[in-house]
Amino acid sequence: MTPPFHAARKTELFGFLVLAAFVLLVLPGVVDPFRLNLVGKYLTYAFVAVGLVLCWGSAGILSLGQGIFFGLGGYCMAMFLKLEASTPEATKIQSTPGIPDFMDWNQLTALPAFWEPFHSLAFTIVAIVAVPAALAFVIGFAMFTRRVGGVYFAIITQAIAAILTILIIGQQGYTGGVNGITDLRTLLGWDIRTDSAKTILYFVNAFLLLGVIALSIAVRSSKLGRILVALRDKEDRVRFSGYDVAAFKIFVFCFAAAISGIGGAMFTLQVGFMSPSFVGIVPSIEMVIFCAVGGRNSLIGAVYGTLLVNWGKTTFSESFPELWLFAMGGLFIAVVMAFPNGLAGIYKSYVQPLFARIVVRPAHRRRPVGGGKTTPAIAE
Amino acid sequence: MFADYSWSELGSIFAMQGFAGLVLFSVFVLMALGLAIIFGQMGVINMAHGEFMILGAYVTYMCSNFFQSAAPALMPISFFVAMVLAFFASGALGMLVEMGLIRFLYKRPLDTLLATWGLSLILQQAYRTIFGAREVGVTLPEWMMGSLPLTDIIEIPINGLIVMAITLAITVAVAVVMFRSRFGAKVRAVVQNRQMAGAVGIDTEKVDRLTFGLGCGIAGVAGSAFTMIGSTGPSSGQLYIVDTFLVVVFGGATSLIGTVASAFTISQAQSTLEFFLSGSMAKVLTLLTVVGILMLRPQGLFVLKVRR
Amino acid sequence: MTNNDFLLSVEGLTVSFDGFKAVDDLSFYVDPEEIHVIIGPNGAGKTTALDLICGKTRATAGSIRFRSRELTEMKEHQIVHAGVGRKFQNPSIYEDLTVFENLEISYPKGRSVFGALAFKRDAKVRERVAEIAEMIFLADHLSERAEYLSHGQKQWLEIGMLLIQDPELLMLDEPVAGMSVSERVKTAELLHRIIQGRSVIVIEHDMKFVEDIAHKVTVLHQGRVLSEGTMAHVKSDPRVVEVYLGH
Numbered sequence: 001m002t003p004p005f006h007a008a009r010k011t012e013l014f015g016f017l018v019l020a021a022f023v024l025l026v027l028p029g030v031v032d033p034f035r036l037n038l039v040g041k042y043l044t045y046a047f048v049a050v051g052l053v054l055c056w057g058s059a060g061i062l063s064l065g066q067g068i069f070f071g072l073g074g075y076c077m078a079m080f081l082k083l084e085a086s087t088p089e090a091t092k093i094q095s096t097p098g099i100p101d102f103m104d105w106n107q108l109t110a111l112p113a114f115w116e117p118f119h120s121l122a123f124t125i126v127a128i129v130a131v132p133a134a135l136a137f138v139i140g141f142a143m144f145t146r147r148v149g150g151v152y153f154a155i156i157t158q159a160i161a162a163i164l165t166i167l168i169i170g171q172q173g174y175t176g177g178v179n180g181i182t183d184l185r186t187l188l189g190w191d192i193r194t195d196s197a198k199t200i201l202y203f204v205n206a207f208l209l210l211g212v213i214a215l216s217i218a219v220r221s222s223k224l225g226r227i228l229v230a231l232r233d234k235e236d237r238v239r240f241s242g243y244d245v246a247a248f249k250i251f252v253f254c255f256a257a258a259i260s261g262i263g264g265a266m267f268t269l270q271v272g273f274m275s276p277s278f279v280g281i282v283p284s285i286e287m288v289i290f291c292a293v294g295g296r297n298s299l300i301g302a303v304y305g306t307l308l309v310n311w312g313k314t315t316f317s318e319s320f321p322e323l324w325l326f327a328m329g330g331l332f333i334a335v336v337m338a339f340p341n342g343l344a345g346i347y348k349s350y351v352q353p354l355f356a357r358i359v360v361r362p363a364h365r366r367r368p369v370g371g372g373k374t375t376p377a378i379a380e
Numbered sequence: 381m382f383a384d385y386s387w388s389e390l391g392s393i394f395a396m397q398g399f400a401g402l403v404l405f406s407v408f409v410l411m412a413l414g415l416a417i418i419f420g421q422m423g424v425i426n427m428a429h430g431e432f433m434i435l436g437a438y439v440t441y442m443c444s445n446f447f448q449s450a451a452p453a454l455m456p457i458s459f460f461v462a463m464v465l466a467f468f469a470s471g472a473l474g475m476l477v478e479m480g481l482i483r484f485l486y487k488r489p490l491d492t493l494l495a496t497w498g499l500s501l502i503l504q505q506a507y508r509t510i511f512g513a514r515e516v517g518v519t520l521p522e523w524m525m526g527s528l529p530l531t532d533i534i535e536i537p538i539n540g541l542i543v544m545a546i547t548l549a550i551t552v553a554v555a556v557v558m559f560r561s562r563f564g565a566k567v568r569a570v571v572q573n574r575q576m577a578g579a580v581g582i583d584t585e586k587v588d589r590l591t592f593g594l595g596c597g598i599a600g601v602a603g604s605a606f607t608m609i610g611s612t613g614p615s616s617g618q619l620y621i622v623d624t625f626l627v628v629v630f631g632g633a634t635s636l637i638g639t640v641a642s643a644f645t646i647s648q649a650q651s652t653l654e655f656f657l658s659g660s661m662a663k664v665l666t667l668l669t670v671v672g673i674l675m676l677r678p679q680g681l682f683v684l685k686v687r688r
Numbered sequence: 689m690t691n692n693d694f695l696l697s698v699e700g701l702t703v704s705f706d707g708f709k710a711v712d713d714l715s716f717y718v719d720p721e722e723i724h725v726i727i728g729p730n731g732a733g734k735t736t737a738l739d740l741i742c743g744k745t746r747a748t749a750g751s752i753r754f755r756s757r758e759l760t761e762m763k764e765h766q767i768v769h770a771g772v773g774r775k776f777q778n779p780s781i782y783e784d785l786t787v788f789e790n791l792e793i794s795y796p797k798g799r800s801v802f803g804a805l806a807f808k809r810d811a812k813v814r815e816r817v818a819e820i821a822e823m824i825f826l827a828d829h830l831s832e833r834a835e836y837l838s839h840g841q842k843q844w845l846e847i848g849m850l851l852i853q854d855p856e857l858l859m860l861d862e863p864v865a866g867m868s869v870s871e872r873v874k875t876a877e878l879l880h881r882i883i884q885g886r887s888v889i890v891i892e893h894d895m896k897f898v899e900d901i902a903h904k905v906t907v908l909h910q911g912r913v914l915s916e917g918t919m920a921h922v923k924s925d926p927r928v929v930e931v932y933l934g935h
Contacts, residue, residue, distance in 0.1 A: 062490045142675035151425050151489045152678060155625045156671060162622045163667045170660030223798050223807035226789050230782040237780040240742060241794045241849065242768035251801045281622065285497055292494065325505035332498025336491040337484065 011352075012217060015300040019213070023206045023303075033195050040202040040270045042310040043209055045070075047263025049291040049302035050209075050216055051256030056288070057296035058220060059252050060232030061149065065157030066260050066287050068164055069132035071279035073261025075175075076131055078274035079115060080124040081184035081192075101183070106173030114174075121188065128265040129258045136257030140250035147246075149235075158281055165280035180275025184268065192269055205266045209303070212259050216299050219255070228252060289328075292335045295344025304343055393655060396535075401651035403540040403609055406547035408643035410602030411620060412627040413554050416639040418595035419628055421558070421571055422588065424482060425493040428500035429624065430617025432474060432596045435503070436466035436603025437518075437612040438511060444518045456521045459604075463546070466600040474596025478589045486588075500618065507614035515613035524608070539608040546605050550598065555636055557594070567591050626670050646670060694753075695720045695887045696857055701740060701750035710736045712911035714750070718857070718887050725890045725898045727922075728908035729932050734891045735777065737908070738859050741889075742774040743767045754857065765799070773855030777862050779842035783835035787826055787845060790834050791817045794849035816852060823881070824848035825874065840871030844878065851882055858882075859889045864897060876900065907932060 027039055048066045056062045088097040094104040099111050117123045139160065143153055168175045176182070184192070191197055219225055231238040231245055239245045268274045277283065286309075294305020309331070316324040339345060411433060418426050426432075443462035447455050454461075477499065485492040520539065527537040558564040569577040570587045578584045606612070627646055631638030646666060653662035696718040703711045711733040718724045726734050739745040741752055743764040752759040759767050782790050795816060798807030821827045824844040829837065834845060843863065850858060863879060864872050876897060883901065892898050898905065898919065905922045907914040909932070915925040922928055 056490075060490075062493070064493075139675075143678070146675070146678045148675075148678040151493060152629065154490065154493060155425075155622075155629060156674060159622050159626055159667060159671050163664055163671065166660050166667075167664050170658060170664065219805065222805050223792070223809075224801065224804035226785060226793060227804055229784050230790075230793050233782045233784055234780050236744070237776070237782065237846075237849075238793070239764045240744075240768055240774050240776075242765050242796060242799050242853065244763070244765045244800075247801050248804070281618075285494075288494065322505065322509060325501045325508075329498040329501035329503075329505070332501065333481065333495050336488075336495040336498075337481070340491070 009221075012300070016210075016213065016217070019300050019303060020210055023210065024203070028199075028202070033199060036202055037198045037270060038314065039307070040198070040205050041267060042307050043202075043205055043303070044263040044267040044270065045287060045290055045310065046209055046303045046306040047212060047266070048260045048287045049294060049306045050213055050299055051259045052288060052291040053294075053296060053299050053302045054216055054219065054228075054252050055256040056291065057298075058225060058232065059228040059249060061249060061253060062154045062288070063157045063253065063256070063284075064154045064281070064288065065161040065284050066256070067279045067281075067284035068157075068161050069136060069257040069260035070264040070267070070283075070287070071164070071168075071274070071276070072132045072135065073128045073264030074268045074274040074278060075181065075264070076118070076124055076127045076261070077265035077268040078181040078184060079118040080121060081187060081268065082181050083111075083115065083119055084187070085183060085185045100176070100181070102176045102179070102181075103173055108173045112174055128261050132257040132261035132264075133254045136254045137250060140253040141246075144246040144249040144253075149249075158284065161279060161281050161284045165276045168276040168279065176275075178276060180273055180277075182273040182275075184272050187269065193272060198270065201266070201270050205270065208262060208266065212262065213299050213303070216259075220299070224248065224251075286328075289332055289335065293331065293342050295342030297341065298344030301342055301344030301347070308343070394652070397652050397655050398648065399536060399540065401648040403537075403543055404651055405644050405647035406543045407602065407606055407609070408624065408627050408647050409547050409551060409640055410605055411599065411624045412631070412639050412643050413551065413636075414595040414598035414602065415624055415628050416631070416636060417554070417558065417598070418592060419625075420635070420639075421567055422486075422591055422595075423489060423571070424486070424592070425489060425496065425625075426482075426592075426595070427493055427496040427621060428477075428503060429596075429599055430619070430621040431500045431503035431507075432470045432599040432617075433603035433606065433620070434507060434612060434614070434617040435470050435473060436463075436600030437607050437616070438507065438516075438603075439466040439469045439600065440604040440607045441511075441516050441518050441612060444520075448519060456523060459521060459524065459608075463601055463604045466604040467597040468600075470600025470603070471593040471597030474599075475589050475593035477596075478592040482592060483585065483588060500621075504614045504618070511614065513614060515611040515616070517611040518607040520608060543605050543608055546601070550601060551636075551640065554598065558636065563587075563590070623667075626667065626674075630670050630674060694718060695722075695755060696741070696889075697751075697753045698737075698741070699751050699753075701737070701747055701752065703736065703740060703745060703748045709911050711740065714908075714911065714913060716906050716913065716916065718889060719903075720887055721885060723883055723888045723890065723901050723903045725892060725902040725905045725919075726908060727892065727898060727905060727932065728914070731910075732908040733911040734908055735861060736911075738774060738861055738889065738891065741767075741859065742772055768853070768855075769799075771856035772859065773850040773853055773857070774859045775846050775850055775861055775863060777865070779839065779846050781834050781837075781842055781845050781849070784833070786831050786833055787821065787837070788817060788830040790845055791820055791848055791852055794852045796853050820848045820852045823851065824878065838871075840867045840875070843867065843871075843875065847878065847882070855886065857887045857889070861891045862893065863890065864892065864894055 023043070028036060031039060048070050051069075052063070052066060082100045086098060086100045091097045091099070091101065091104070094101065096104055096109045099108065103111070118127070139157065143149075143156065148156070169178045171177070186192060192201065220228075227238060227243060227248055231243075231248065235245055264274070264278070267278070290306040290309050291302050292305070293309050294301035294303065312327065313324060316327055335342060341348070411429070414432070415426065415429050418424050418429070440459070440462040443465055444458050447458035447461075481495055481499065482492060485495060524539050524542060527535040528541075529535050558567065566577070566582050566587050569580075569582060570584045574584055577587075603612075610616070623646070627643045628639055630646065631640070631642035649669070650662055650666040653665055657665070694717040698717070699715045701711055701714040702709060714733070714737060716724075726737065728734055736745060740747050741759060743759065743762060747760050750760070754767075754770060754772060757770055759770070759772070762770070782793070785793070792809065792813060795813055797813070798804045817830070818827065821830055824847060826837075826841060826845060826848065829841070834842065837845060847860075847863065860879070864875050867875060880901065890898075890901070902919050904917065905919050906916045907922055907925075907928050914931065915922050915928045
């Protein structure tokens with residue numbers, strides 16, 4: 001291995017370990033159980049932000065509809081939990097016992113067919129990943145094979161987020177409407193509302209997130225990752241180098257959708273409900289800002305960005321609710337105008353050189369840029 | 381779903397819904413015109429477009445309050461004064477925003493989208509702080525209220541007619557400005573080749589600023605017209621932004637006729653469906669159809685074939 | 689009536705943009721190992737002709753047969769797989785990647801989504817990249833980000849990206865445009881070396897360069913063939929002198 005690659009890999013590995021320590025040791029150590037559940041909730045958004053780093057940061061595809069996939073994953077989980085909570089005994093006061101309460105309120109007398117398979121946990125787990133990925137495939141296939149990209153793609157995904165929200169709210173009997181699917185209690189008999197369950201779920205979520213990030217790092221450092229960067233820059237050159245550009249875009253969009261779905265499912269488990277307010281235009285674009293604040297090109301940064309923005313949101317809206325929108329709006333503008341590489345960019349240009357000056361011995365100091373011959377970058 | 385109605389009733393329903401659709405169509409056209417100029421001609425996505433519109437609505441609200449208390453005699457013309465003021469208020473804000481924000485981002489369309497979304501959040505909160513969270517309604521002059529009876533079932537509301545007349549006037553004005561005036565030629569020159577336009581002596585920065593201001597000003601007029609058929613709240617603008625973008629994209633971004641035609645199609649479909657389905661399902665069906673068509677024909681309905 | 693002895697046969701090719709015929713009933717043929725130069729005034733349809741062959745633009749009518757396969761019905765990446773490589777007029781490289789990565793992406797392995805995921809940077813890849821880098825004078829720049837290269841070096845890199853695919857038909861759009869004199873000499877030398885043993889279509893305005901390399905010259909004017917033959921033949925054609933060479 002030769003220096004440039006080695007260094008980049010090492011930084012990423014180091015960042016990953018620090019993140020793992022922060023999420024698995026530091027946060028559970030210093031935060032009380034109630035706040036830890038809150039942090040766990042924020043971390044479910046980080047799945048979406050990580051997906052956006054791949055999609056938007058690497059490949060330049062900005063989706064303003066990632067809430068769709070987060071929501072679909074969350075709804076899949078919620079449907080399973082709701083069915084488990086709606087046993088005939090628990091719902092015997094309803095006119096039709098054994099179906100979810102909101103269906104009964106909406107005069108449904110039988111479980112809709114598309115709910116049936118969600119009696120099975122195995123099916124549900126597959127659906128959490130497969131349903132978002134399948135929808136992403138349909139959207140991606142239609143758009144990318146027709147060379148739709150950039151702002152058009154952003155607007156269409158936003159429109160789809162709007163449509164799905166209206167649909168979920170409108171079809172109360174099937175979806176729980178604007179309130180969503182609430183009052184979820186147990187997972188295979190295990191009460192998810194207790195403090196100990198919430199702590200366990202926090203760790204499950206954290207491990208899943210770290211796993212997803214590790215997988216994403218692998219994808220990004222494969223040739224596929226470099227092709228994504230290449231097509232962000234010169235799509236035509238990639239095409240005329242013999243690649244089916246649309247297939248690569250579809251892949252990364254589906255991948256991002258699938259991991260967003262996992263985030264949604266973990267959200268449902270930790271918070272105990274799912275509602276359309278996590279699907280629509282506003283949450284979707286907020287998730288983009290989580291990613292942008294962390295640094296659109298940094299998988300690790302996306303997690304810190306998500307935590308920071310949500311922590312800010314919670315703090316602000318507790319004490320100065322009217323200021324929050326100003327702050328959020330300012331954040332959108334600042335991150336675009338002043339810090340396009342977000343936290344990761346700040347770290348790279350200010351903190352890292354500082355470290356380097358303190359820690360690194362002169363012999364290891366990097367050569368000045370462009371000075372002398374650089375060694376061929378033939379890694380491994 | 382038609383079985384419960386007689387033929388004459390059905391005819392009247394279609395006529396009334398059609399008219400309601402025409403009013404919706406007018407508002408869509410007004411909103412989309414500004415966006416078509418900014419997006420179609422400049423390629424800038426302005427997610428705060430709805431908020432510029434709402435600014436026009438609030439200006440109209442303040443204006444009508446002012447006339448009511450200070451000069452009731454002038455009330456009948458208050459609406460037109462308000463409309464002119466709305467144009468200049470939104471236009472001026474638009475030019476400020478172009479100067480402080482947009483002009484740094486012409487080469488980064490996706491970032492423009494995020495920055496203007498941030499701007500829209502700030503404006504919404506500003507409206508909430510200044511005007512309160514409750515929706516406000518504008519008091520219309522006497523003569524604008526009421527309706528004209530056409531047959532014993534069909535009645536045509538006057539304010540709807542006025543909105544349509546205003547829309548027609550502004551559409552014609554925009555078409556003249558963009559395609560018949562020197563300014564329009566400059567705008568198109570800058571869009572097609574910025575460097576060359578600069579080289580032949582066009583002040584491209586000024587053209588950008590005026591174009592953006594014009595688009596925002598038209599949004600302000602749209603907001604003003606909007607007060608005649610609905611009340612105004614801090615986040616009313618956001619409700620329409622997706623529809624408006626779909627109208628513009630569906631029509632084929634660069635074509636004014638396309639914008640008008642697509643506004644017509646979408647509004648008619650939605651208001652006709654609304655009578656038979658629930659409002660939300662009508663909207664879902666309309667938007668799904670539009671998105672579906674856009675997936676099959678992403679360049680929109682009216683677009684020229686060019687070498688790229 | 690396609691003659692299979694030709695590597696590429698273009699027949700009756702037409703494309704119109706809103707009624708304007710950029711290429712109008714164009715026919716020409718390229719033999720194996722032939723260096724075929726296309727010249728003509730601006731707007732003659734030269735670049736559009738290349739766009740049509742590589743699939744960037746779709747023909748309104750006509751056929752393009754490459755080793756008896758119809759290119760007009762294939763997707764861009766399939767045309768590349770069939771053995772047609774294209775260099776663009778402006779250097780088209782990936783600025784955010786290193787020279788090594790630029791060449792590696794063009795290496796014809798791991799072209800499907802899952803192939804790219806499983807792709808391993810083995811000794812064979814490294815050797816091939818090093819070999820090409822040597823050829824395009826960039827052996828010392830492999831780990832540099834491509835955006836820091838000079839204009840000429842970028843042109844070479846793009847040529848290298850084509851070479852690594854070893855195409856049977858290479859299409860070059862103004863390969864020496866915008867280069868310094870010394871770069872131009874080096875590029876001419878490079879092109880002389882790489883065009884051996886394959887067919888090449890070149891668009892070029894530099895007449896000295898054209899005379900040096902061309903086996904056959906096609907002169908385009910307003911989307912049609914004005915004259916065709918050896919350089920000497922074309923140069924003596926009065927119509928060519930009038931519309932192109934004269935000024």
